[in-house]
Amino acid sequence: MEHISHTHVEVNGLKLHVAEIGTGPKVVLFLHGFPQIWYTWSYQMIAVAKAGYRAIAYDFRGYGLSELPAEPEKGGFIDLVEDTIALLDTLGISKAFLVGTDLGSFPAYMIAVLYPERVTSLVSLGVPFRLPGPRDDIDLMPEGFYCKRWQEPGRAEADFGRFDVKTVIKNIYILFSGTKPPTAREDQEIMDMVDPSTPLPPWFSEEDLAVYASLYEKSGFRYSLQVPYSTNVADYGGEGLCS
Template identity: 35%
Template sequence: MSEPIQRIIETNGIRLNIAEHGDGPLVLLCHGFPESWYSWRHQLGALAAAGFRAVAPDMRGYGKSDRPEAIDQYTLFHLVGDMVGLLDAIEAPTSVIVGHDWGAVVAWYAALLRPDRFHAVIGLSVPFRPRGNARPTSLMPRTADSQFYQLYFQQPGVAEAELERDPRATLRAMLYAASGDASAGSTTAGAGISMVPHGRGLLQGVEAPPNLPHWLSERDLDFYTGEFRRTGFAGGLNWYRNIDRNWELMAPFAGARIKVPALYIAGDRDLVIAFPGMDQLLANLRNFVPQIRDTLVLPGCGHWTQQERPDKVSAAMIEFLRSLPNRN
Protein backbone atom coordinates (compact mmCIF):
# COMPACT_ATOMS: atom_id res chain seq x y z
CA MET A 1 0.00 0.00 0.00
CA SER A 2 1.16 3.56 -0.69
CA GLU A 3 2.72 5.76 1.98
CA PRO A 4 0.82 8.53 3.79
CA ILE A 5 0.78 11.90 2.07
CA GLN A 6 2.00 14.89 4.06
CA ARG A 7 0.93 18.51 3.63
CA ILE A 8 0.65 21.75 5.58
CA ILE A 9 -2.74 23.14 6.58
CA GLU A 10 -3.80 26.41 8.23
CA THR A 11 -5.71 26.04 11.49
CA ASN A 12 -6.42 28.20 14.53
CA GLY A 13 -3.85 30.82 13.52
CA ILE A 14 -0.98 28.37 13.00
CA ARG A 15 0.23 25.85 10.43
CA LEU A 16 0.09 22.13 11.10
CA ASN A 17 1.75 19.36 9.16
CA ILE A 18 -0.59 16.41 8.61
CA ALA A 19 -0.04 12.89 7.30
CA GLU A 20 -3.13 11.36 5.71
CA HIS A 21 -4.01 8.02 4.21
CA GLY A 22 -7.15 6.45 2.77
CA ASP A 23 -10.71 7.48 2.00
CA GLY A 24 -13.90 7.10 4.00
CA PRO A 25 -15.09 8.19 7.46
CA LEU A 26 -12.46 10.38 9.11
CA VAL A 27 -10.29 9.24 12.02
CA LEU A 28 -8.06 11.91 13.58
CA LEU A 29 -4.94 10.61 15.37
CA CYS A 30 -3.26 12.79 18.03
CA HIS A 31 0.22 11.87 19.27
CA GLY A 32 1.90 12.51 22.60
CA PHE A 33 5.34 13.35 24.06
CA PRO A 34 7.99 13.00 22.72
CA GLU A 35 6.62 11.80 19.39
CA SER A 36 5.14 12.98 16.09
CA TRP A 37 2.61 11.91 13.47
CA TYR A 38 5.04 9.02 12.86
CA SER A 39 3.93 7.27 16.05
CA TRP A 40 0.76 6.34 14.11
CA ARG A 41 2.69 4.89 11.14
CA HIS A 42 1.13 1.44 11.61
CA GLN A 43 -2.44 2.65 12.17
CA LEU A 44 -2.47 4.98 9.14
CA GLY A 45 -2.10 2.07 6.74
CA ALA A 46 -4.35 -0.28 8.71
CA LEU A 47 -7.17 2.27 8.88
CA ALA A 48 -6.85 3.11 5.19
CA ALA A 49 -7.01 -0.58 4.28
CA ALA A 50 -10.15 -0.91 6.42
CA GLY A 51 -11.94 1.87 4.54
CA PHE A 52 -11.24 4.91 6.70
CA ARG A 53 -9.54 8.23 6.09
CA ALA A 54 -6.80 8.51 8.70
CA VAL A 55 -5.18 11.87 9.45
CA ALA A 56 -2.29 12.25 11.89
CA PRO A 57 -0.96 15.76 12.53
CA ASP A 58 2.31 16.86 13.99
CA MET A 59 0.68 18.49 16.99
CA ARG A 60 1.39 22.13 17.92
CA GLY A 61 5.05 22.43 18.90
CA TYR A 62 6.19 19.30 17.07
CA GLY A 63 7.73 18.24 13.77
CA LYS A 64 6.97 20.41 10.77
CA SER A 65 4.09 22.18 12.56
CA ASP A 66 4.43 25.67 14.03
CA ARG A 67 6.03 26.06 17.45
CA PRO A 68 4.82 29.25 19.14
CA GLU A 69 7.39 30.63 21.57
CA ALA A 70 5.00 31.76 24.32
CA ILE A 71 4.28 29.05 26.88
CA ASP A 72 0.65 30.12 27.27
CA GLN A 73 0.00 29.21 23.62
CA TYR A 74 -0.13 25.50 24.53
CA THR A 75 -3.29 25.27 26.64
CA LEU A 76 -5.93 22.63 26.06
CA PHE A 77 -8.13 25.28 24.46
CA HIS A 78 -5.40 25.96 21.90
CA LEU A 79 -4.83 22.24 21.28
CA VAL A 80 -8.51 21.34 20.94
CA GLY A 81 -8.97 24.45 18.80
CA ASP A 82 -6.23 23.19 16.48
CA MET A 83 -8.16 19.96 15.97
CA VAL A 84 -11.45 21.76 15.29
CA GLY A 85 -9.64 23.99 12.81
CA LEU A 86 -8.05 20.95 11.22
CA LEU A 87 -11.51 19.54 10.47
CA ASP A 88 -12.49 22.86 8.93
CA ALA A 89 -9.31 22.99 6.85
CA ILE A 90 -9.92 19.57 5.31
CA GLU A 91 -13.67 20.24 5.03
CA ALA A 92 -14.72 17.44 7.36
CA PRO A 93 -17.87 18.08 9.41
CA THR A 94 -17.12 15.40 12.02
CA SER A 95 -14.51 12.86 13.02
CA VAL A 96 -13.68 10.15 15.47
CA ILE A 97 -10.75 11.45 17.50
CA VAL A 98 -8.01 9.17 18.83
CA GLY A 99 -5.18 10.16 21.12
CA HIS A 100 -2.18 8.70 22.92
CA ASP A 101 -0.45 10.16 25.99
CA TRP A 102 -0.93 13.97 25.83
CA GLY A 103 -2.81 13.41 22.58
CA ALA A 104 -5.31 11.36 24.60
CA VAL A 105 -5.92 14.35 26.86
CA VAL A 106 -6.64 16.44 23.75
CA ALA A 107 -8.93 13.72 22.37
CA TRP A 108 -10.94 13.35 25.60
CA TYR A 109 -11.42 17.10 25.93
CA ALA A 110 -12.25 17.51 22.25
CA ALA A 111 -15.05 14.97 22.77
CA LEU A 112 -16.14 16.76 25.95
CA LEU A 113 -16.14 20.28 24.53
CA ARG A 114 -17.22 19.61 20.93
CA PRO A 115 -19.28 16.42 20.67
CA ASP A 116 -20.90 17.95 17.57
CA ARG A 117 -17.54 17.67 15.77
CA PHE A 118 -16.01 14.64 17.49
CA HIS A 119 -18.70 11.99 17.67
CA ALA A 120 -16.58 9.25 19.25
CA VAL A 121 -13.26 9.04 21.06
CA ILE A 122 -10.49 6.49 21.63
CA GLY A 123 -7.94 7.15 24.37
CA LEU A 124 -4.63 5.27 24.57
CA SER A 125 -2.61 5.11 27.81
CA VAL A 126 -4.13 8.19 29.46
CA PRO A 127 -7.78 7.92 30.55
CA PHE A 128 -10.13 10.87 30.92
CA ARG A 129 -9.34 12.61 34.18
CA PRO A 130 -12.10 14.93 35.44
CA ARG A 131 -11.12 18.28 36.93
CA GLY A 132 -10.08 17.94 40.56
CA ASN A 133 -10.38 20.34 43.48
CA ALA A 134 -6.75 21.49 43.55
CA ARG A 135 -4.03 22.56 41.15
CA PRO A 136 -2.56 19.40 39.63
CA THR A 137 1.07 20.27 40.38
CA SER A 138 0.22 20.65 44.08
CA LEU A 139 -0.77 16.98 44.17
CA MET A 140 2.24 15.57 42.32
CA PRO A 141 4.65 13.35 44.29
CA ARG A 142 7.74 14.96 45.77
CA THR A 143 10.18 13.93 48.45
CA ALA A 144 13.23 15.46 50.08
CA ASP A 145 15.36 13.82 47.42
CA SER A 146 13.26 13.80 44.23
CA GLN A 147 10.26 15.16 42.38
CA PHE A 148 7.72 13.86 39.88
CA TYR A 149 9.02 14.21 36.34
CA GLN A 150 6.21 16.62 35.39
CA LEU A 151 7.42 18.99 38.11
CA TYR A 152 10.94 18.72 36.69
CA PHE A 153 9.52 19.84 33.32
CA GLN A 154 8.01 23.05 34.74
CA GLN A 155 11.09 25.32 34.73
CA PRO A 156 11.75 26.55 31.17
CA GLY A 157 15.14 25.62 29.83
CA VAL A 158 16.09 22.99 32.41
CA ALA A 159 14.70 19.87 30.75
CA GLU A 160 15.53 21.26 27.31
CA ALA A 161 19.21 21.51 28.21
CA GLU A 162 19.29 17.87 29.28
CA LEU A 163 17.16 16.33 26.55
CA GLU A 164 18.74 18.28 23.69
CA ARG A 165 22.31 17.42 24.66
CA ASP A 166 22.07 14.23 22.60
CA PRO A 167 18.57 13.80 21.09
CA ARG A 168 19.25 10.30 19.83
CA ALA A 169 20.44 9.07 23.21
CA THR A 170 17.51 10.84 24.89
CA LEU A 171 14.91 9.25 22.65
CA ARG A 172 16.53 5.83 22.75
CA ALA A 173 16.51 5.90 26.55
CA MET A 174 13.00 7.34 26.97
CA LEU A 175 11.33 5.10 24.43
CA TYR A 176 12.91 2.02 25.94
CA ALA A 177 12.54 2.95 29.62
CA ALA A 178 8.79 3.55 29.36
CA SER A 179 8.14 0.46 27.27
CA GLY A 180 6.98 -2.96 28.37
CA ASP A 181 10.41 -4.31 27.42
CA ALA A 182 12.24 -2.42 30.18
CA SER A 183 13.06 -4.14 33.45
CA ALA A 184 11.46 -7.43 32.46
CA GLY A 185 9.75 -8.89 35.48
CA SER A 186 8.99 -5.60 37.22
CA THR A 187 5.36 -4.73 37.80
CA THR A 188 5.52 -1.31 36.19
CA ALA A 189 7.43 -0.16 33.12
CA GLY A 190 9.12 3.20 33.29
CA ALA A 191 9.46 3.37 37.07
CA GLY A 192 12.95 4.81 36.63
CA ILE A 193 11.70 7.95 34.88
CA SER A 194 8.70 8.79 37.08
CA MET A 195 10.75 10.49 39.80
CA VAL A 196 13.71 12.79 39.12
CA PRO A 197 16.39 13.22 41.81
CA HIS A 198 17.02 16.85 42.79
CA GLY A 199 20.11 18.23 41.10
CA ARG A 200 20.10 15.47 38.53
CA GLY A 201 18.26 14.90 35.28
CA LEU A 202 15.42 12.78 33.98
CA LEU A 203 17.79 10.35 32.30
CA GLN A 204 20.09 9.82 35.27
CA GLY A 205 19.75 6.21 36.29
CA VAL A 206 17.40 5.34 33.46
CA GLU A 207 17.97 1.84 32.17
CA ALA A 208 19.93 1.89 28.92
CA PRO A 209 18.66 -0.54 26.28
CA PRO A 210 21.19 -3.20 25.29
CA ASN A 211 19.35 -3.41 21.96
CA LEU A 212 16.33 -1.67 20.52
CA PRO A 213 13.05 -3.47 21.26
CA HIS A 214 11.42 -5.30 18.37
CA TRP A 215 8.83 -2.57 17.81
CA LEU A 216 11.43 0.21 17.36
CA SER A 217 13.84 -0.02 14.46
CA GLU A 218 16.97 2.03 13.83
CA ARG A 219 15.04 3.68 10.99
CA ASP A 220 12.27 4.66 13.42
CA LEU A 221 14.80 6.08 15.85
CA ASP A 222 16.49 7.95 12.98
CA PHE A 223 13.18 9.61 12.11
CA TYR A 224 12.44 10.74 15.66
CA THR A 225 16.03 11.90 16.17
CA GLY A 226 15.96 13.99 13.01
CA GLU A 227 12.74 15.70 14.07
CA PHE A 228 13.86 16.60 17.61
CA ARG A 229 17.38 17.53 16.56
CA ARG A 230 15.77 20.11 14.27
CA THR A 231 12.98 21.33 16.56
CA GLY A 232 14.23 20.77 20.08
CA PHE A 233 11.94 19.67 22.92
CA ALA A 234 10.52 23.02 24.10
CA GLY A 235 7.27 22.72 22.15
CA GLY A 236 6.31 19.44 23.75
CA LEU A 237 7.52 20.48 27.20
CA ASN A 238 5.34 23.59 27.04
CA TRP A 239 2.26 21.33 27.14
CA TYR A 240 3.34 20.28 30.66
CA ARG A 241 3.86 23.92 31.66
CA ASN A 242 0.16 24.57 31.14
CA ILE A 243 -1.12 21.84 33.47
CA ASP A 244 -2.17 24.30 36.19
CA ARG A 245 -3.39 26.84 33.63
CA ASN A 246 -5.58 24.16 32.06
CA TRP A 247 -7.03 23.45 35.50
CA GLU A 248 -7.93 27.12 35.87
CA LEU A 249 -9.44 27.41 32.40
CA MET A 250 -11.52 24.25 32.72
CA ALA A 251 -13.39 25.45 35.82
CA PRO A 252 -16.65 26.00 33.84
CA PHE A 253 -16.58 22.33 32.81
CA ALA A 254 -16.02 20.80 36.24
CA GLY A 255 -18.27 17.76 36.57
CA ALA A 256 -19.09 17.60 32.85
CA ARG A 257 -19.19 14.11 31.36
CA ILE A 258 -18.11 12.82 27.97
CA LYS A 259 -21.29 11.60 26.31
CA VAL A 260 -20.04 10.16 23.01
CA PRO A 261 -19.06 6.50 22.47
CA ALA A 262 -15.57 5.79 23.78
CA LEU A 263 -12.86 3.15 23.96
CA TYR A 264 -9.85 3.06 26.29
CA ILE A 265 -6.71 1.01 25.58
CA ALA A 266 -3.61 0.70 27.77
CA GLY A 267 -0.72 -1.63 28.48
CA ASP A 268 -0.57 -3.37 31.84
CA ARG A 269 3.04 -2.18 32.19
CA ASP A 270 2.35 1.45 31.33
CA LEU A 271 3.83 3.88 33.89
CA VAL A 272 0.62 5.95 33.64
CA ILE A 273 -1.36 3.10 35.20
CA ALA A 274 0.80 3.43 38.32
CA PHE A 275 0.23 7.17 38.80
CA PRO A 276 -1.31 8.06 42.19
CA GLY A 277 -5.09 7.59 42.19
CA MET A 278 -5.16 5.98 38.76
CA ASP A 279 -6.55 2.69 40.08
CA GLN A 280 -9.62 4.46 41.46
CA LEU A 281 -10.02 6.57 38.34
CA LEU A 282 -10.03 3.53 36.06
CA ALA A 283 -12.45 1.68 38.32
CA ASN A 284 -14.89 4.59 38.07
CA LEU A 285 -14.23 5.69 34.49
CA ARG A 286 -17.79 4.90 33.40
CA ASN A 287 -19.08 7.56 35.81
CA PHE A 288 -17.28 10.19 33.74
CA VAL A 289 -17.54 8.52 30.31
CA PRO A 290 -20.93 6.78 30.45
CA GLN A 291 -20.79 5.50 26.86
CA ILE A 292 -17.41 3.83 27.18
CA ARG A 293 -17.68 0.54 25.29
CA ASP A 294 -14.64 -1.25 26.66
CA THR A 295 -11.38 -0.93 28.56
CA LEU A 296 -8.75 -3.01 26.79
CA VAL A 297 -5.59 -3.89 28.75
CA LEU A 298 -2.70 -5.29 26.71
CA PRO A 299 -0.46 -7.77 28.57
CA GLY A 300 3.24 -6.92 28.62
CA CYS A 301 2.70 -3.59 26.89
CA GLY A 302 4.22 -0.40 28.24
CA HIS A 303 3.50 3.24 27.51
CA TRP A 304 3.95 3.37 23.71
CA THR A 305 0.69 1.54 23.10
CA GLN A 306 0.12 1.82 19.35
CA GLN A 307 3.80 1.25 18.59
CA GLU A 308 4.40 -1.66 20.95
CA ARG A 309 1.21 -3.52 19.95
CA PRO A 310 0.35 -2.11 16.51
CA ASP A 311 -1.75 -5.02 15.25
CA LYS A 312 -3.84 -5.38 18.43
CA VAL A 313 -4.40 -1.65 18.71
CA SER A 314 -5.35 -1.29 15.04
CA ALA A 315 -7.73 -4.24 15.24
CA ALA A 316 -9.41 -2.88 18.38
CA MET A 317 -9.75 0.55 16.83
CA ILE A 318 -11.27 -0.80 13.62
CA GLU A 319 -13.73 -3.00 15.52
CA PHE A 320 -14.86 0.02 17.55
CA LEU A 321 -15.07 2.28 14.49
CA ARG A 322 -17.20 -0.26 12.59
CA SER A 323 -19.61 -0.41 15.51
CA LEU A 324 -20.40 3.31 15.18
CA PRO A 325 -23.10 4.86 12.99
CA ASN A 326 -21.53 5.69 9.62
CA ARG A 327 -20.55 9.36 9.37
CA ASN A 328 -18.61 10.96 6.57
Protein backbone atom coordinates in the same frame (compact mmCIF):
# COMPACT_ATOMS: atom_id res chain seq x y z
CA MET B 1 5.24 1.02 3.91
CA GLU B 2 2.09 2.12 2.09
CA HIS B 3 2.10 5.62 0.65
CA ILE B 4 1.07 8.27 3.16
CA SER B 5 0.61 11.76 1.72
CA HIS B 6 1.93 14.84 3.48
CA THR B 7 0.90 18.47 3.34
CA HIS B 8 0.88 21.64 5.42
CA VAL B 9 -2.43 23.23 6.33
CA GLU B 10 -2.71 26.75 7.74
CA VAL B 11 -4.64 26.61 10.99
CA ASN B 12 -5.03 29.46 13.47
CA GLY B 13 -2.11 31.33 11.90
CA LEU B 14 0.27 28.35 11.92
CA LYS B 15 1.21 25.84 9.24
CA LEU B 16 0.52 22.40 10.64
CA HIS B 17 1.96 19.24 9.12
CA VAL B 18 -0.75 16.74 8.17
CA ALA B 19 -0.28 13.10 7.15
CA GLU B 20 -3.11 11.25 5.44
CA ILE B 21 -3.99 7.96 3.77
CA GLY B 22 -7.26 6.45 2.60
CA THR B 23 -10.34 7.87 0.93
CA GLY B 24 -13.24 6.41 2.85
CA PRO B 25 -16.25 8.57 3.76
CA LYS B 26 -15.55 8.11 7.48
CA VAL B 27 -12.53 9.78 9.09
CA VAL B 28 -10.25 8.59 11.89
CA LEU B 29 -8.13 11.38 13.37
CA PHE B 30 -5.11 10.34 15.44
CA LEU B 31 -3.72 12.64 18.17
CA HIS B 32 -0.19 11.92 19.38
CA GLY B 33 1.53 12.26 22.73
CA PHE B 34 5.09 13.12 23.84
CA PRO B 35 7.71 12.46 22.54
CA GLN B 36 5.56 11.24 19.70
CA ILE B 37 4.67 12.85 16.39
CA TRP B 38 2.39 11.90 13.47
CA TYR B 39 4.72 8.97 12.65
CA THR B 40 3.67 7.25 15.87
CA TRP B 41 0.43 6.32 14.12
CA SER B 42 1.82 5.27 10.74
CA TYR B 43 1.06 1.57 11.01
CA GLN B 44 -2.39 2.19 12.50
CA MET B 45 -3.15 4.69 9.74
CA ILE B 46 -2.37 2.10 7.08
CA ALA B 47 -4.53 -0.53 8.79
CA VAL B 48 -7.41 1.91 9.18
CA ALA B 49 -7.16 2.99 5.54
CA LYS B 50 -7.23 -0.65 4.40
CA ALA B 51 -10.41 -1.07 6.44
CA GLY B 52 -12.06 1.65 4.33
CA TYR B 53 -11.50 4.77 6.41
CA ARG B 54 -9.73 8.04 5.75
CA ALA B 55 -6.89 8.15 8.27
CA ILE B 56 -5.33 11.45 9.33
CA ALA B 57 -2.61 12.32 11.84
CA TYR B 58 -0.99 15.70 12.35
CA ASP B 59 1.91 17.13 14.29
CA PHE B 60 0.64 19.38 17.06
CA ARG B 61 1.82 22.99 16.91
CA GLY B 62 5.46 23.16 17.95
CA TYR B 63 5.96 19.44 17.28
CA GLY B 64 7.66 17.72 14.35
CA LEU B 65 7.10 19.53 11.06
CA SER B 66 4.43 21.90 12.35
CA GLU B 67 5.27 25.53 13.05
CA LEU B 68 6.22 26.77 16.50
CA PRO B 69 3.87 29.46 17.89
CA ALA B 70 5.38 32.90 18.47
CA GLU B 71 4.97 32.63 22.25
CA PRO B 72 5.34 28.93 23.11
CA GLU B 73 5.52 29.69 26.82
CA LYS B 74 1.83 30.65 26.68
CA GLY B 75 0.75 27.36 25.12
CA GLY B 76 -1.95 25.19 26.62
CA PHE B 77 -4.15 22.22 25.87
CA ILE B 78 -6.97 24.44 24.65
CA ASP B 79 -4.74 25.45 21.71
CA LEU B 80 -4.67 21.80 20.62
CA VAL B 81 -8.45 21.61 20.87
CA GLU B 82 -8.90 24.73 18.75
CA ASP B 83 -6.29 23.57 16.24
CA THR B 84 -7.98 20.19 15.85
CA ILE B 85 -11.43 21.70 15.29
CA ALA B 86 -10.01 24.26 12.85
CA LEU B 87 -8.16 21.50 10.99
CA LEU B 88 -11.37 19.50 10.61
CA ASP B 89 -13.10 22.64 9.32
CA THR B 90 -10.33 23.36 6.83
CA LEU B 91 -10.40 19.79 5.54
CA GLY B 92 -14.20 19.87 5.25
CA ILE B 93 -14.72 17.14 7.84
CA SER B 94 -17.88 17.42 9.93
CA LYS B 95 -17.27 14.47 12.27
CA ALA B 96 -14.41 12.12 13.06
CA PHE B 97 -13.44 9.13 15.14
CA LEU B 98 -10.84 10.51 17.57
CA VAL B 99 -7.95 8.35 18.78
CA GLY B 100 -5.67 9.98 21.35
CA THR B 101 -2.76 8.75 23.41
CA ASP B 102 -0.84 10.36 26.27
CA LEU B 103 -1.22 14.16 25.95
CA GLY B 104 -3.33 13.62 22.84
CA SER B 105 -6.04 12.13 25.03
CA PHE B 106 -6.70 15.49 26.67
CA PRO B 107 -7.73 17.42 23.55
CA ALA B 108 -9.71 14.34 22.46
CA TYR B 109 -11.68 14.40 25.72
CA MET B 110 -12.13 18.17 25.58
CA ILE B 111 -13.40 18.06 22.01
CA ALA B 112 -15.93 15.40 22.98
CA VAL B 113 -17.16 17.64 25.80
CA LEU B 114 -17.06 21.00 24.02
CA TYR B 115 -17.89 19.87 20.48
CA PRO B 116 -19.82 16.60 20.82
CA GLU B 117 -21.37 17.07 17.40
CA ARG B 118 -17.89 16.73 15.84
CA VAL B 119 -17.12 13.34 17.41
CA THR B 120 -18.33 10.00 16.07
CA SER B 121 -16.57 8.09 18.84
CA LEU B 122 -13.44 8.32 20.95
CA VAL B 123 -10.58 5.99 21.85
CA SER B 124 -8.08 6.97 24.55
CA LEU B 125 -4.80 5.22 25.32
CA GLY B 126 -2.87 5.66 28.53
CA VAL B 127 -4.75 8.58 30.09
CA PRO B 128 -8.15 8.27 31.80
CA PHE B 129 -10.80 10.97 31.60
CA ARG B 130 -10.92 13.39 34.51
CA LEU B 131 -12.99 16.45 35.20
CA PRO B 132 -11.41 19.93 34.97
CA GLY B 133 -10.07 21.36 38.22
CA PRO B 134 -6.93 21.41 40.37
CA ARG B 135 -5.40 18.11 41.43
CA ASP B 136 -2.78 17.21 44.01
CA ASP B 137 -1.82 13.77 42.69
CA ILE B 138 1.66 15.00 41.80
CA ASP B 139 2.32 15.86 45.46
CA LEU B 140 2.10 12.17 46.28
CA MET B 141 4.93 11.33 43.90
CA PRO B 142 8.60 11.18 44.99
CA GLU B 143 10.74 14.25 44.31
CA GLY B 144 12.67 12.53 41.53
CA PHE B 145 9.53 11.54 39.61
CA TYR B 146 9.97 12.59 35.96
CA CYS B 147 6.82 14.76 35.89
CA LYS B 148 8.01 16.80 38.85
CA ARG B 149 11.45 17.21 37.27
CA TRP B 150 10.06 18.24 33.88
CA GLN B 151 7.71 20.76 35.48
CA GLU B 152 10.59 22.66 37.06
CA PRO B 153 11.31 25.72 34.86
CA GLY B 154 14.37 25.07 32.72
CA ARG B 155 15.38 21.78 34.32
CA ALA B 156 14.32 19.42 31.52
CA GLU B 157 15.67 21.83 28.92
CA ALA B 158 19.05 21.79 30.65
CA ASP B 159 18.95 18.02 31.08
CA PHE B 160 18.03 17.39 27.42
CA GLY B 161 20.46 20.04 26.20
CA ARG B 162 23.48 17.97 27.26
CA PHE B 163 22.72 15.42 24.55
CA ASP B 164 21.94 15.35 20.86
CA VAL B 165 18.28 14.98 19.89
CA LYS B 166 18.62 11.35 18.84
CA THR B 167 20.04 10.38 22.24
CA VAL B 168 17.25 12.20 24.08
CA ILE B 169 14.57 10.36 22.08
CA LYS B 170 16.35 7.04 22.55
CA ASN B 171 16.65 7.59 26.30
CA ILE B 172 13.00 8.51 26.69
CA TYR B 173 11.79 5.41 24.87
CA ILE B 174 14.13 3.18 26.87
CA LEU B 175 12.97 4.75 30.15
CA PHE B 176 9.29 4.48 29.36
CA SER B 177 9.52 0.89 28.15
CA GLY B 178 10.29 -0.19 31.71
CA THR B 179 7.82 -1.43 34.28
CA LYS B 180 7.83 1.76 36.37
CA PRO B 181 7.76 5.48 35.51
CA PRO B 182 11.23 7.06 35.61
CA THR B 183 12.17 8.36 39.05
CA ALA B 184 15.67 9.78 39.55
CA ARG B 185 17.78 9.96 42.67
CA GLU B 186 18.29 13.34 44.29
CA ASP B 187 21.76 13.65 42.73
CA GLN B 188 20.67 12.39 39.31
CA GLU B 189 18.91 13.83 36.25
CA ILE B 190 16.34 11.84 34.27
CA MET B 191 18.57 11.46 31.20
CA ASP B 192 21.35 10.03 33.40
CA MET B 193 19.15 7.08 34.37
CA VAL B 194 19.90 5.37 31.04
CA ASP B 195 23.04 3.29 30.53
CA PRO B 196 24.33 4.33 27.06
CA SER B 197 24.80 0.66 26.15
CA THR B 198 21.12 -0.17 26.71
CA PRO B 199 19.49 -1.30 23.43
CA LEU B 200 16.26 0.11 22.10
CA PRO B 201 13.05 -1.72 23.04
CA PRO B 202 12.34 -4.49 20.51
CA TRP B 203 9.26 -2.68 19.15
CA PHE B 204 11.20 0.54 18.40
CA SER B 205 13.63 0.19 15.51
CA GLU B 206 16.69 2.22 14.56
CA GLU B 207 14.67 3.39 11.55
CA ASP B 208 11.92 4.62 13.89
CA LEU B 209 14.50 6.40 16.02
CA ALA B 210 15.98 8.11 12.95
CA VAL B 211 12.55 9.40 11.89
CA TYR B 212 11.76 10.76 15.35
CA ALA B 213 15.18 12.38 15.65
CA SER B 214 14.90 14.05 12.25
CA LEU B 215 11.56 15.59 13.18
CA TYR B 216 12.64 16.77 16.63
CA GLU B 217 15.79 18.23 15.08
CA LYS B 218 13.39 20.53 13.28
CA SER B 219 11.05 21.37 16.17
CA GLY B 220 13.26 21.01 19.22
CA PHE B 221 11.73 20.37 22.65
CA ARG B 222 10.75 23.90 23.64
CA TYR B 223 7.02 23.59 23.00
CA SER B 224 6.76 19.88 23.75
CA LEU B 225 8.04 20.49 27.29
CA GLN B 226 5.67 23.43 27.71
CA VAL B 227 2.70 21.39 26.52
CA PRO B 228 2.10 19.10 28.30
CA TYR B 229 4.47 19.44 31.26
CA SER B 230 4.84 23.11 32.16
CA THR B 231 1.58 24.62 31.01
CA ASN B 232 -0.95 26.06 33.39
CA VAL B 233 -3.87 24.07 32.05
CA ALA B 234 -6.69 26.02 33.61
CA ASP B 235 -8.47 25.05 30.43
CA TYR B 236 -8.36 21.44 31.56
CA GLY B 237 -7.26 21.39 35.17
CA GLY B 238 -4.02 20.92 37.09
CA GLU B 239 -0.45 21.90 36.31
CA GLY B 240 0.54 19.95 33.26
CA LEU B 241 -0.02 16.41 32.08
CA CYS B 242 0.94 14.59 35.27
CA SER B 243 -0.94 16.62 37.85
